Amino acid sequence: MFSVSLSLFLYGSLRQPTMKLSDLIILVSRLVFFSVLWSILMADMALSIRFPDRISQTPNDSPNRTLKTATFALGSFWRSEAVFGCLDGVVQTTVGYAGGSKPNPEYRSLGDHAESVQIEYDPRLINFRQLLEVFWSSHDSRQVFGQGPDVGNQYRSIIFTNGSEESRLAAVSKEREQTNSKSSIVTTQIQQLGTFYTAEPEHQKFELKQNPFILQLIGNLPEEELDRSSLAAKLNSYSAELCPSKIQKQIDAKINDIIRKGWPILKEL
Numbered sequence: 001m002f003s004v005s006l007s008l009f010l011y012g013s014l015r016q017p018t019m020k021l022s023d024l025i026i027l028v029s030r031l032v033f034f035s036v037l038w039s040i041l042m043a044d045m046a047l048s049i050r051f052p053d054r055i056s057q058t059p060n061d062s063p064n065r066t067l068k069t070a071t072f073a074l075g076s077f078w079r080s081e082a083v084f085g086c087l088d089g090v091v092q093t094t095v096g097y098a099g100g101s102k103p104n105p106e107y108r109s110l111g112d113h114a115e116s117v118q119i120e121y122d123p124r125l126i127n128f129r130q131l132l133e134v135f136w137s138s139h140d141s142r143q144v145f146g147q148g149p150d151v152g153n154q155y156r157s158i159i160f161t162n163g164s165e166e167s168r169l170a171a172v173s174k175e176r177e178q179t180n181s182k183s184s185i186v187t188t189q190i191q192q193l194g195t196f197y198t199a200e201p202e203h204q205k206f207e208l209k210q211n212p213f214i215l216q217l218i219g220n221l222p223e224e225e226l227d228r229s230s231l232a233a234k235l236n237s238y239s240a241e242l243c244p245s246k247i248q249k250q251i252d253a254k255i256n257d258i259i260r261k262g263w264p265i266l267k268e269l
């Protein structure tokens with residue numbers, strides 16, 4: 001639109017067969033005015049660059065996409081969420097409480113529930129079996145009454161299943177783990193998923209929230225958007241350094257690139 005109006009302006013000036021000096025001065029000053037306006041527009045466009053919405057090729061907005069849900073408990077849910085957030089095909093991650101009977105659990109009183117992560121994934125890009133592999137390789141399923149430095153029943157290891165096929169895959173993978181772990185018992189439970197209680201906002205994308213710079217880089221999304229965002233799930237993993245090293249480096253490079261171009265900017269005080 002801008003180019004069109006510029007052309008019309010210039011056309012209007014050039015059309016006259018005889019051009020006086022004063023006309024020429026007017027034409028030149030118009031040119032100067034437009035080029036200044038042009039640079040301001042371009043600079044403004046450059047400054048409003050946002051962190052690109054796609055680091056991987058996940059088809060985020062295909063209208064027909066059917067997503068599946070998987071839920072696991074494998075220790076502190078801050079870390080669990082970051083374990084899965086960077087995987088190709090994982091669209092959304094949410095932390096919460098599951099596996100117990102207490103209604104409406106809260107962080108400080110979660111009763112018999114386990115800290116859990118719920119993963120929404122695109123089954124065309126990743127399947128339940130692959131998620132199980134990540135589950136097993138991301139924690140110590142033989143540790144009793146805790147995980148890593150975290151002690152307590154809320155950190156126990158659980159595979160939640162939905163339907164007999166998932167239960168079968170879970171059981172087969174657990175058997176294999178037990179075979180490989182000769183001397184100690186694999187403590188992981190396999191349960192049909194009951195109610196999943198979403199945890200308080202401050203626990204969602206916890207690792208990312210420790211990194212205000214990146215939060216700012218993606219535009220300080222409001223909580224609901226942050227919770228749904230695949231980009232936030234990925235950057236949550238990145239913040240915990242749990243993306244594969246190749247992806248970590250790719251994101252590093254992208255961020256450095258944005259910094260070099262002069263973003264973020266301070267918009268107001």
Ligand SMILES: *[C@@H]1O[C@H](CO)[C@@H](O)[C@H](O)[C@H]1NC(C)=O
Binds near residue numbers: 062063
């Ligand atoms: C979505 O599904 C409809 C009907 O099944 C089909 O006509 C359309 O091409 C599909 N669109 C995409 C993007 O797959």
Ligand SMILES: *[C@@H]1O[C@H](CO)[C@@H](O)[C@H](O)[C@H]1NC(C)=O
Binds near residue numbers: 068070
């Ligand atoms: C369980 O599976 C059924 C059928 O595959 C699906 O409709 C339902 O949404 C699933 N429930 C959860 C919690 O994933």
